[in-house]
Amino acid sequence: MERHTYQTGIIGNCSFIAHVHENTNIAWMCWPQFDSSFIFGSLLDQEKGGEFSVLPSDNYFTKQYYIENTNILCTEVTTSKGKYRITDFAPRFSQYERFFKPLMLIRKIEPLEGDPHIKITCNPVYDYGKVQLEKVRGSNHIEYIGCEEKVRLSTNVSLSYLFEEKYFVLKTEKYLVLTFGNPLEAPIETTCESFLSKTKHYWRTWIKHSSIGEFYQEYVIRSALALKLHQFEDTGAIIAASTTSLPESPGSGRNWDYRYCWLRDTFYVMNALNHIGHFEETEKYFDYMTNVSYDSGLRYQPLYSITREKNLIENIADHLTGYLGNTPVRIGNQAYEHIQNDIYGQALISLLPLYCDHRFVFSERKDSATLVEFALKKIEHTIDEKDAGIWEFRNSAFMHCYSNLFQWAGCSAAAKIARTINNEELEERAIALMKRAAQHIENCYDPEREVYTHAVGSPYLDASTLQLIMMNYLDPNSDRAKKHLMALEKELKTPNGLFYRYLHTDDFGQPKATFLICAFWYVEALACVGRLDDAIVQFEKLMKYCNHLKLFSEDIDETTGSQWGNFPQAYSHVGLMNAAHRISTKLNRPLYL
Incomplete structure (x- = not known):
C-alpha cells in the first residue's frame, strides 16, 4: 500500500x-x-x-x-x-x-x-x-x-x-x-x-533568539516555527492543530476537531517553549491559563476555545464529504464535557518556571497564593474520583495512573512555589495531597509483571505511564523504572520504533494507528534510564515519518508509515522538541564539535 x-x-x-x-x-x-x-x-x-x-x-x-x-x-x-x-x-x-x-x-x-x-x-x-x-x-x-x-x-x-x-x-x-x-x-x-x-x-x-542544540537542529527549528504558529497571540492560547476531522485512521470514525486549547498539553508545551528560551510565548500562555483559572469554578474543562469559550458543542457537518471521503466531519468537540483530572496538576506545573526560574520576576505577581490555592482546591476535590483520562474515553471512567501522576507532580510544584513565596500552610497542604496521589499510583502497580497499569484494577498498559519516569516519580536509575519501561516497550512498541497509546478496545474499537507523541515519550524515557544509544536510534527512526516539509501528523500507521490524524499536530512537534532537548542534554557536548 x-x-x-x-x-x-x-x-x-x-x-x-x-x-x-x-x-x-x-x-x-x-x-x-x-x-x-x-x-x-x-x-x-x-x-x-x-x-x-x-x-x-x-x-x-x-x-x-x-x-x-x-x-x-x-x-x-x-x-x-x-x-x-x-x-x-x-x-x-x-x-x-x-x-x-x-x-x-x-x-x-x-x-x-x-x-x-x-x-x-x-x-x-x-x-x-x-x-x-x-x-x-x-x-x-x-x-x-x-x-x-x-x-x-x-x-x-x-x-x-x-x-x-x-x-x-x-x-x-x-x-x-x-x-x-x-x-x-x-x-x-x-x-x-x-x-x-x-x-x-x-x-x-x-x-536566532532561540536556544536550540545541535541534535537534529533543522527538525527542531521547523517544529519550533510550527508550534509558534499554533499560538493565538491575542489571548495566548495554543491550539492542538489547525484542522478538524482528519481521521486517525481511514474509516475509523475517529475524526475530531482539534482547533482548541487542551489543558492536558500545558506541561509539554511549556517545556518545549522553555527549552528554546522563548519566554514571551510562555508568559502569554500563562496569562491564558490564569484567566481560565479565574472563571472555571470547581472544575477545569479539558479544553477551551482560544477565547476561553466553554461550550464547544459538537455538531456534524453532514453536508461535507470529509477528508478522502472520511466522515463524520465534526465542528466542536464533546470532550469539553469530560472529567479529566490530570489538568489541575498540569496547571500547577505550568506556574512553576515563573517562580523557580529567576529570569521571571515572581515578586511582581500579586496573585501567587490565590492561583496555587485555586488549583490545590481542585485537586482536593477530584483526587479520589475516576475520570476519562488523557485519551478522553467517552463511555468509561477509571482511576487513571496518569491523572494521579500529574496531581502528584502538580502538588510537588505547588509545594515548591509555596516555599518560594513563604507560605507554610500551602506547602503542607500540597505535600499531604502528594502522598494521597502517590497511594493511588501505587495501586496501579502489578508486582507480577513489574509494571504500572493504566488504571487501578486494570490489566491494560498505556504509553502515558512512560511519564512516571520523565516526571521523576520513579527514579530513572532504579530497577523499577527500567523494568516498567521494558514491559511497556514489549507490549506497545512496534518494530519501527512507533508506539501505541494502548491496545485495548475503547469506544470505537481497537486502535489501528500509533500516536506519534508516545514514540517521542519513549525516546525521552530511554534517555532518562541511561539507554542513550537506543534513544538516538529510535529518534532517528521517527524522523522519516514527516512530510516533505518536515511537518508531522498526530498518528502514524505502523504498517505503511502513513500520516493520519489532524495535521500538523502541535503535540507531535512538541514531543520532537522535548525528546531532542533531552538527548542534547545527555550528550552534553559543545555545539558544532
Missing part, C-alpha cells in the same frame, strides 16, 4: 493559519480565528470547499519548500512552457511597539523560466461551505460578499482574467493580497515586497 502523507505546508502569523497544497491551492484556511468557518476548505470537500489556486494550462510538477528559518512557503511549478514560483506568507513584524499580524494572505507569483501560462482561481466560501461568496468588481480589487466581514482580493493582475478565470502568460511579478475586514489601502507591489522582507527578518530573528 502506498504511503499517505499530507501534501500541505502551513503559513500564518499567530492570527490565522493557512494550508498551502503542493498543487498551489489554499486547501484550508479559517477566518477570522483558528476555530472560525473555513474560507477555503477543499481539504474536507473538493466541491464545497472553495479554491484559491495558481495553475498552468499544461501538465506540471511542483517543488515546495520553506525559505530557510521562516514560515514563508515557496511552491515552484514547472511546465513544458516555463517555470514559476509562488511565495505564500502571512505578514508578521514589529511595528509601533507591537506586532503587525493582520488577517492578510499574500501570494507573490514570479516567472523563473520561459513563458508559463497560468490561471488564477479565487473562490472563497463561508459557513463551512454552505455559502458561496458573491464576487463584486472594484477598481483594482474584487470584493467577496456574504460573510460577516469584507473579504477583498487586491491585485495587480488583470481583473478580467480573474473574474473570467482565464489563462494568461506570466511575464512579470504578480501579487495577490486577500484580506478579511480591513483591506489593503497602499501600493501593491512595494507594500508586498516590504511586508515580505520584514516578515522574513522577523522569523529569522525569532530563530
Whole structure:
C-alpha cells in the first residue's frame, strides 16, 4: 500500500493559519480565528470547499519548500512552457511597539523560466461551505460578499482574467493580497515586497533568539516555527492543530476537531517553549491559563476555545464529504464535557518556571497564593474520583495512573512555589495531597509483571505511564523504572520504533494507528534510564515519518508509515522538541564539535 502523507505546508502569523497544497491551492484556511468557518476548505470537500489556486494550462510538477528559518512557503511549478514560483506568507513584524499580524494572505507569483501560462482561481466560501461568496468588481480589487466581514482580493493582475478565470502568460511579478475586514489601502507591489522582507527578518530573528542544540537542529527549528504558529497571540492560547476531522485512521470514525486549547498539553508545551528560551510565548500562555483559572469554578474543562469559550458543542457537518471521503466531519468537540483530572496538576506545573526560574520576576505577581490555592482546591476535590483520562474515553471512567501522576507532580510544584513565596500552610497542604496521589499510583502497580497499569484494577498498559519516569516519580536509575519501561516497550512498541497509546478496545474499537507523541515519550524515557544509544536510534527512526516539509501528523500507521490524524499536530512537534532537548542534554557536548 502506498504511503499517505499530507501534501500541505502551513503559513500564518499567530492570527490565522493557512494550508498551502503542493498543487498551489489554499486547501484550508479559517477566518477570522483558528476555530472560525473555513474560507477555503477543499481539504474536507473538493466541491464545497472553495479554491484559491495558481495553475498552468499544461501538465506540471511542483517543488515546495520553506525559505530557510521562516514560515514563508515557496511552491515552484514547472511546465513544458516555463517555470514559476509562488511565495505564500502571512505578514508578521514589529511595528509601533507591537506586532503587525493582520488577517492578510499574500501570494507573490514570479516567472523563473520561459513563458508559463497560468490561471488564477479565487473562490472563497463561508459557513463551512454552505455559502458561496458573491464576487463584486472594484477598481483594482474584487470584493467577496456574504460573510460577516469584507473579504477583498487586491491585485495587480488583470481583473478580467480573474473574474473570467482565464489563462494568461506570466511575464512579470504578480501579487495577490486577500484580506478579511480591513483591506489593503497602499501600493501593491512595494507594500508586498516590504511586508515580505520584514516578515522574513522577523522569523529569522525569532530563530536566532532561540536556544536550540545541535541534535537534529533543522527538525527542531521547523517544529519550533510550527508550534509558534499554533499560538493565538491575542489571548495566548495554543491550539492542538489547525484542522478538524482528519481521521486517525481511514474509516475509523475517529475524526475530531482539534482547533482548541487542551489543558492536558500545558506541561509539554511549556517545556518545549522553555527549552528554546522563548519566554514571551510562555508568559502569554500563562496569562491564558490564569484567566481560565479565574472563571472555571470547581472544575477545569479539558479544553477551551482560544477565547476561553466553554461550550464547544459538537455538531456534524453532514453536508461535507470529509477528508478522502472520511466522515463524520465534526465542528466542536464533546470532550469539553469530560472529567479529566490530570489538568489541575498540569496547571500547577505550568506556574512553576515563573517562580523557580529567576529570569521571571515572581515578586511582581500579586496573585501567587490565590492561583496555587485555586488549583490545590481542585485537586482536593477530584483526587479520589475516576475520570476519562488523557485519551478522553467517552463511555468509561477509571482511576487513571496518569491523572494521579500529574496531581502528584502538580502538588510537588505547588509545594515548591509555596516555599518560594513563604507560605507554610500551602506547602503542607500540597505535600499531604502528594502522598494521597502517590497511594493511588501505587495501586496501579502489578508486582507480577513489574509494571504500572493504566488504571487501578486494570490489566491494560498505556504509553502515558512512560511519564512516571520523565516526571521523576520513579527514579530513572532504579530497577523499577527500567523494568516498567521494558514491559511497556514489549507490549506497545512496534518494530519501527512507533508506539501505541494502548491496545485495548475503547469506544470505537481497537486502535489501528500509533500516536506519534508516545514514540517521542519513549525516546525521552530511554534517555532518562541511561539507554542513550537506543534513544538516538529510535529518534532517528521517527524522523522519516514527516512530510516533505518536515511537518508531522498526530498518528502514524505502523504498517505503511502513513500520516493520519489532524495535521500538523502541535503535540507531535512538541514531543520532537522535548525528546531532542533531552538527548542534547545527555550528550552534553559543545555545539558544532
